Amino acid sequence: MYVGTDVAGCTGTDVHRAHYAWGAWAALREVQEFCESHCWLAEIHQFTCLWSPDSLDAMQGWTANQYDDCIMQIKAWTEKLMNVEQSFTTSNKLLTVDCAVLHEEIVHELDSINTDILRFLTSEVEQRAESWILELKRAIESLSITTSDIEAFGHYTNMVEHYQNMTADLHQQLEYVRSLHERIRKNYRQLSGEDEAMEEQMLDLWDNFVPLLRVATETVSSQxxxxxxxxxxxxxxxxxxxxxxxxxxxxxxxxxxxxxxxxxxxxxxxxxxxxxxxxxxxxxxxxxxxxxxxxxxxxxxxxxxxxxxxxxxxxxxxxxxxxxKINDWKQLPFHKAFIVTINF
Structure with a gap:
């Protein structure tokens, strides 16, 4: 055979080099296949490299499902990384790929990002809940005041119409805060006592607001x-x-x-x-x-x-x-005037 004739014509050193080259090529091929089977790491690497405080700002106003998708994606990546072996050695023991960096750095970066999201999500919920509570308290206080004064009744009518138009949006904001609370509970931790008290306060305010607005609407309509x-x-x-x-x-x-x-x-x-x-x-x-x-x-x-x-x-x-002016002029003393006549 061609191969046999070639080997027969080679020195021992040449055969050794050819054998080593073949082993190196096979090892590199295995490494390449290993890298191709882990190409999903590129997406994670890009995600961690592009992460910045601006990434959190871009999340403001996200729906609960968007938070879910992002959090679950990070969790899935983390689990997948943890299943990668610490190292990969080719079958001929010629090359070893050290994968420890995946656990030491990238998993740590994902955990840090996850913590950032939790902190941001908690702050977002608190701010929105506080703003909503303030608005509902103001609405309940305003709707509770009735008057017989015509001008004040005009302001009252405007206010009732304003809150009628805002009802759907206010309810949507309430459900949004509750859905974000659920994402915290589902993905991170149980709600704190303050979180639960805030949500309970929101529900109580809503239960007071709805019938009060109904009564106010009837009052305006009748009067x-x-x-x-x-x-x-x-x-x-x-x-x-x-x-x-x-x-x-x-x-x-x-x-x-x-x-x-x-x-x-x-x-x-x-x-x-x-x-x-x-x-x-x-x-x-x-x-x-x-x-x-x-x-x-x-x-x-x-x-x-x-x-x-x-x-x-x-x-x-x-x-x-x-x-x-005329009277003032009349009070002025009269001064003698000299009249000079000029003849031409």
Whole structure:
């Protein structure tokens, strides 16, 4: 055979070298096969190398299932690494691959990442729970206060509508915190006494909030028609009062320049204060009407009415100042004047 003829023609040293080369090649082939069968280590290595504090920030708002997937993946990797032998030796004992680093470093890194996730998850739950509890306490306190004042009732109506729109989101936040608690319990440890007390407090607040919001909704629904009627009636009354003020200020004696400018100006200033007070009440009613019905009142007449009043007041201010100047001038002593006539 070709091989036999070749070996027969070789020296003892050549045969030894060929045998060693063949053994080295076989050993390298086994090592290569070992590496190929452990190619999954590359994914773990990449994961640990890319891990940073930013990785935790990116987890904010994760669903419970996303936390589950990540935690279970790390656990699966850790178990798989622990099953890898400390070393691998080729069948011909020529090469040995030291795998101790997998246990000493990568498993340790995965454990550290797992601890980071637990710490972050615990902090995330606490912050969300505290924020939710504060919101529910504020809601319960606000919904418990009822009033007969029209403006306050408008604010109350807005608040009830606000919490009606938020109910689904608030319930979702409650369930989210509970689901994260369950992930801590399932994957890491039993809940602490503080964790359990916080969750119990959240459930108690929710049990108080839901019926209270239902009662508040019924209250708004039953009282809304009468409150809207009251707003409209008050609006008509105040509107008429405001227009009466402007009419008085722009007619009658306020058109008579023979009247005392000081007295007229004093009355107009008082009427101006009354006008602004009425206008402020009307704007307040407008906000209340929008809270109750979502539609504004027609207040377009206020600016034009205000300009009429301001114009009349400005005329009397000018007249008053002019009269004062004339009177002051009349009080000045008369000085002899020399008139020089120039003939051309």
């Amino acid at each position: 809304l028609p009468s409150k809207v009627d009251a707003v409209d009636a008050t609006f008509n009354t105040l509107s008429q009062e405001l227009q009466d003020v402007v009419f008085l200020a722009t007619s009658g004696k306020f058109l008579d320049v023979s009247q005392s400018s000081a007295e007229m100006l004093g009355e107009l200033q008082a009427m101006s204060r009354q006008f602004h007070s009425l206008a402020g009440q009307l704007y307040g009613l407008n906000r209340t009407k929008q809270s109750l019905k979502g539609k504004p009142l027609d207040l377009s007449f206020i600016p034009s009415a205000g300009r009429k009043l301001d114009t009349r007041k400005a005329v009397w201010e000018l007249l008053h100042i002019s009269k004062q």
